[in-house]
Amino acid sequence: MRAGAKGRIGALSILAGCFAASALLRTGDVIAALPEALNDGFGHQVATSTGTAGDREQAGIAAASELISALKQQRAQVEERSRKLDAREALLAAVEQRVERRLKEVTEARDRLVETAALVDDAAVKDVRRLAEMYQRMKPKQAGQIFDQMDPAFASGFLAEMRADSAALILASMEATNAYAVTLLLAGRNIGPAGRPPPDLQ
Numbered sequence: 494m495r496a497g498a499k500g501r502i503g504a505l506s507i508l509a510g511c512f513a514a515s516a517l518l519r520t521g522d523v524i525a526a527l528p529e530a531l532n533d534g535f536g537h538q539v540a541t542s543t544g545t546a547g548d549r550e551q552a553g554i555a556a557a558s559e560l561i562s563a564l565k566q567q568r569a570q571v572e573e574r575s576r577k578l579d580a581r582e583a584l585l586a587a588v589e590q591r592v593e594r595r596l597k598e599v600t601e602a603r604d605r606l607v608e609t610a611a612l613v614d615d616a617a618v619k620d621v622r623r624l625a626e627m628y629q630r631m632k633p634k635q636a637g638q639i640f641d642q643m644d645p646a647f648a649s650g651f652l653a654e655m656r657a658d659s660a661a662l663i664l665a666s667m668e669a670t671n672a673y674a675v676t677l678l679l680a681g682r683n684i685g686p687a688g689r690p691p692p693d694l695q
Contacts, residue, residue: 625652626654
């Protein structure tokens with residue numbers, strides 16, 4: 494049980510004891526004052542107490558017992574609420590730990606994915622550069638025939654990695670339609686969103 498809950502229960506126990514003692518005192522005062530209360534105020538007794546001192550003591554003890562019983566019941570209810578609160582807090586703590594663990598797993602998976610994507614991109618760039626170097630060493634006419642069979646986007650990517658003179662010779666060896674499409678793609682690499690060259694090329 495938490496320290497706060499124990500403190501509350503301890504405080505309730507002290508209050509219960511105070512209430513019980515106060516009730517016993519009040520019960521004794523009422524019983525002691527009972528014969529006077531039965532006087533009509535003019536010295537005439539209206540009714541006499543038929544109970545003995547033992548009966549009055551028993552009645553006071555019974556009243557105090559009922560009060561103590563009620564306080565015990567209230568204390569049991571408070572303890573039950575405290576146990577439920579403790580269980581609820583434990584459940585919330587467990588859920589919070591699971592969420593934090595799941596977030597950590599997701600973050601780690603994302604980091605691995607980013608790292609893998611970076612490796613793949615780097616490998617792809619290296620592959621393109623190696624192929625571009627290989628095509629660059631070929632005879633322009635032979636390379637032009639191969640580039641005619643490529644998608645213009647692929648062809649422009651390879652040509653962009655070559656020296657300008659080698660790329661020009663290969664373009665000259667390609668069919669005019671294909672060479673034109675590749676040339677547009679190459680030019681588009683250096684054109685900004687507003688139709689102007691990017692700042693570093695101005």
